[in-house]
Amino acid sequence: MIAIADLFRGPVGVEAAALSQADGELFPEERAFIQAAVPKRRAEFATARILARRALAALGAPPIPLVPTPDRAPVWPSGYTGSISHCSNYCAVVVARSRDVASLGLDVEDLRELDPAMQDLVLTPAERRWVGAQPRDIQAVLPILIFSAKEAYYKCQYPTTRGFLDFQDVELSIEWASGSFEARVLKAGWPAAVARLSGRFVVDTDRVGCGVEFVRG
Ligand SMILES: CC(C)(COP(=O)(O)OP(=O)(O)OC[C@H]1O[C@@H](n2cnc3c(N)ncnc32)[C@H](O)[C@@H]1OP(=O)(O)O)[C@@H](O)C(=O)NCCC(=O)NCCS
Incomplete structure (x- = not known):
C-alpha cells in the first residue's frame, strides 16, 4: 500500500x-x-x-x-x-x-509498462537516454514513473499558471535511491515560481505514486 x-x-x-x-x-x-x-x-x-x-x-x-x-x-x-x-x-x-x-500535486498509477507509442509521447530525448543508462532491474518501471511524476507536477503548477503543458515541455531529474525528483519546465516564459519543483515518489508491488508541493518562498 x-x-x-x-x-x-x-x-x-x-x-x-x-x-x-x-x-x-x-x-x-x-x-x-x-x-x-x-x-x-x-x-x-x-x-x-x-x-x-x-x-x-x-x-x-x-x-x-x-x-x-x-x-x-x-x-x-x-x-x-x-x-x-x-x-x-x-x-x-x-x-x-x-x-x-501553496499547492499540491498527487498522482497514482497502476504499475505497468508504458507502450512504445506512449513512451515516445511522454519521455524527452534526455529522459530516454537516462532510462537506458539505468540498471536493468528498474528500467521497466521508469517510463510509468516519469509519466506519473509529470502528471503530479502538472496538477501542482496548475493553480498558479492555469496553463497547459505537454509531456515534452517538462523534463525530470530522478534520484532513484532517495525516491525524489525535480521537474523542470523547458517551455520559455513559464512562471519562474513553479518552473522548477521537486517531488517524491514511491513504487510498491502494484502502484507508483508521486507527490509534488509548491511552498512559496
Ligand atoms: C489532470 C490530469 C493531469 C490527470 O488526470 P487523470 O489522467 O484523469 O488522472 P488522475 O485520476 O490521477 O487525476 C484526476 C484528478 O485530477 C484533478 N485535476 C484535473 N484537472 C486538473 C488540473 N488542471 N489541475 C489540477 N488537478 C486537476 C481532478 O481533481 C481529478 O479528479 P476529479 O475529476 O475526481 O476531481 C490530466 O487529465 C490532464 O489534464 N492532462 C493534461 C496535461 C498533461 O497531462 N500534461 C503532461 C504532463 S506535464
Missing part, C-alpha cells in the same frame, strides 16, 4: 480507499455535476469527494461541496488546497492548509 503522506514534506492530510459507487454523501450540486457520467467515473468522483471532505475535516475545514471548474481542476475551500488521483479501483486525496503549502 503506497504511503501517500510520505510523498510530501509539509503538514498534509491524506485519505485513500478503494472506489465506491456509494454517492449518498454527495451534495446535490456534486450529484448534478456528475450524474451524466459513466458508472466508473461517478465512483471516482464520489469516492474522491468523500475522502477529500474527511481529510479536510481533520484539518478543521467545513464540509462544503467540491465541484470542479469546467476545466476539471478541483476547487478547495478557502484557506485549503489539495490534489486528487484515481487509478483502477483506488482513489487517494491529499490536502493541506494554504498557509503551509
Whole structure:
C-alpha cells in the first residue's frame, strides 16, 4: 500500500480507499455535476469527494461541496488546497492548509509498462537516454514513473499558471535511491515560481505514486 503522506514534506492530510459507487454523501450540486457520467467515473468522483471532505475535516475545514471548474481542476475551500488521483479501483486525496503549502500535486498509477507509442509521447530525448543508462532491474518501471511524476507536477503548477503543458515541455531529474525528483519546465516564459519543483515518489508491488508541493518562498 503506497504511503501517500510520505510523498510530501509539509503538514498534509491524506485519505485513500478503494472506489465506491456509494454517492449518498454527495451534495446535490456534486450529484448534478456528475450524474451524466459513466458508472466508473461517478465512483471516482464520489469516492474522491468523500475522502477529500474527511481529510479536510481533520484539518478543521467545513464540509462544503467540491465541484470542479469546467476545466476539471478541483476547487478547495478557502484557506485549503489539495490534489486528487484515481487509478483502477483506488482513489487517494491529499490536502493541506494554504498557509503551509501553496499547492499540491498527487498522482497514482497502476504499475505497468508504458507502450512504445506512449513512451515516445511522454519521455524527452534526455529522459530516454537516462532510462537506458539505468540498471536493468528498474528500467521497466521508469517510463510509468516519469509519466506519473509529470502528471503530479502538472496538477501542482496548475493553480498558479492555469496553463497547459505537454509531456515534452517538462523534463525530470530522478534520484532513484532517495525516491525524489525535480521537474523542470523547458517551455520559455513559464512562471519562474513553479518552473522548477521537486517531488517524491514511491513504487510498491502494484502502484507508483508521486507527490509534488509548491511552498512559496
Ligand atoms: C489532470 C490530469 C493531469 C490527470 O488526470 P487523470 O489522467 O484523469 O488522472 P488522475 O485520476 O490521477 O487525476 C484526476 C484528478 O485530477 C484533478 N485535476 C484535473 N484537472 C486538473 C488540473 N488542471 N489541475 C489540477 N488537478 C486537476 C481532478 O481533481 C481529478 O479528479 P476529479 O475529476 O475526481 O476531481 C490530466 O487529465 C490532464 O489534464 N492532462 C493534461 C496535461 C498533461 O497531462 N500534461 C503532461 C504532463 S506535464
